[in-house]
Amino acid sequence: MVRPFDFAVSDDPRVQAQLDRLGALSVPQGRIGLETIRALLDCLGNPQHDLPPVFHVAGTNGKGSTCAFLRAALEAAGKTVHVFTSPHLVRFNERIRVAGQLISDEMLADLLGEVLDAAEVGGIGASFFEVSTAAAFLAFARTPADACVIEVGLGGRFDATNVIETPAVCGIATLGIDHEAFLLSPDADTPAEPHNRIAFEKAGIAKPGAPLVTLDYTQGMNETIAAQAAKAGASVIRQALDWSITPTRDGLLYRDGKGSLRLPHPRLAGEHQAINAGLAIAMLRHQDTVDVPDAALVAAMEWARWPARLQRLGDGPLTALLPPGTPCWLDGGHNPDAGKALARHFNERRPYVHLVIGMLKNKDPDALIGPLAGRLASVTVVPVPAHDCHDASAFQRVFAPEATAASDVTEALRRLKPVGDEIVLIAGSLYLAGTVLRENGEIPD
Incomplete structure (x- = not known):
């Protein structure tokens, strides 16, 4: 719905x-x-x-x-x-x-x-x-x-x-x-x-x-x-x-x-x-x-604590789907300034990012893809539960055909195979971030 x-x-x-x-x-x-x-x-x-x-x-x-x-x-x-x-x-x-x-x-x-x-x-x-x-x-x-x-x-x-x-x-x-x-x-x-x-x-x-x-x-x-x-x-x-x-x-x-x-x-x-x-x-x-x-x-x-703003996820059901030791980050950013902040952070640390993204339809698909473009190892598009959101085709227009779709974050993470110093970033919507925190057992308090 x-x-x-x-x-x-x-x-x-x-x-x-x-x-x-x-x-x-x-x-x-x-x-x-x-x-x-x-x-x-x-x-x-x-x-x-x-x-x-x-x-x-x-x-x-x-x-x-x-x-x-x-x-x-x-x-x-x-x-x-x-x-x-x-x-x-x-x-x-x-x-x-x-x-x-x-x-x-x-x-x-x-x-x-x-x-x-x-x-x-x-x-x-x-x-x-x-x-x-x-x-x-x-x-x-x-x-x-x-x-x-x-x-x-x-x-x-x-x-x-x-x-x-x-x-x-x-x-x-x-x-x-x-x-x-x-x-x-x-x-x-x-x-x-x-x-x-x-x-x-x-x-x-x-x-x-x-x-x-x-x-x-x-x-x-x-x-x-x-x-x-x-x-x-x-x-x-x-x-x-x-x-x-x-x-x-x-x-x-x-x-x-x-x-x-x-x-x-x-x-x-x-x-x-x-x-x-x-x-x-x-x-x-x-x-x-x-x-x-x-x-x-x-x-x-x-x-100071502020969940889902460049938060590194801890051990949980979702992060357990990734190869052991793979850093998995979560951010609710969805506009160009947020994309630039993410790019600055990850450009300084690791060369390649596997981006799992879910974004509402009233947001620009290029807001995060553009700033991160030189560092993306893959893009997997997931729905934002209970919200009208972009499908994979919207991201394929800015990331060529390499953007793929998954039914949810669980499927997206299960399919990823990071190697070396590659990291995973889940981003694009605070609503998606809330779903991730709940499913990984990290409820904000």
Whole structure:
């Protein structure tokens, strides 16, 4: 069965009953704006006004990893932290972390039921993500904590999380072209150039008095973000101007106006994680609401975890199908910037990659194939369960006839015969990544 939006299943019948209601929701064609989420939250007593200090993160790639570094640093500082991220990989509970723990099935069933009932009684045509956001905000408002890390779902300006009015700090991670149907749709008084338009939408999270910490983008994107921030009354703290993060032989060197800080290499794989770590550190050092000592920033490099982002899979039923000792990596990347990050990582380490790829039909098949082209030993195309996805023919157009099809990841791995220092990479979709983690017995916690 192909579903148009997110989906979720649960072993708990009370949770599943609410997830079935949630999965039946749809978004009216062309609807954008914050009116619906505001109406829904108003019916629930506006819990977004009672959250602990909020660290709000937008971006095309890297925002989830940045949230992971933020959480790790805050917890290393002894703080209790709520976290809201998306999408989930295996269980819906992964989206909502309450005071350091994944939301319990009992609380999740109760909160989803409460939000869905309010939406029905009020005649509010809320979407899957709007209901999810409202449920998270209810949980966070009702449970004491020291801080709240919230990841933007899509865009920024009209994302459901953007009802937060007084964040402690906001951040914008790597920017690129993605979700074009939503983020590049015609709209008055927005930049015409696509990358600048993306920057415009992401910078929509800027709020009065809250620092907006960013990376260093193109001149046009930097200027667009600065204009959005000025309009909102927010100061911009930009990489290269106000802070920097530099890889060294022994780790990372972070610098800003407050001084320098030496850090170990992040446990999260990929050189791009240095940038995500730097963004998180800059956000923490440029806010004055929650105290985080430098020792906690150092500890965060080892503490941070973020599944399915350049994750090396452990021993399990899937990896057992490969020749002993064959490295098997998993990544949910699906856009060109993600492809470039994967290429940088594997080009530095091993010459040939056996790519097992599953990609939704609204994504570009060349996004990963192109950057990895010189390193591909084989391409095996698999379906993304329960989603409309590309078949092998879409990849054959960019990888010649060598791309083959398999019925699932199990069949794909069973057919592979890596030799020497060749590795296996499963990539193309976070939904596929969730299936892989479940089948290999590596459920995110």
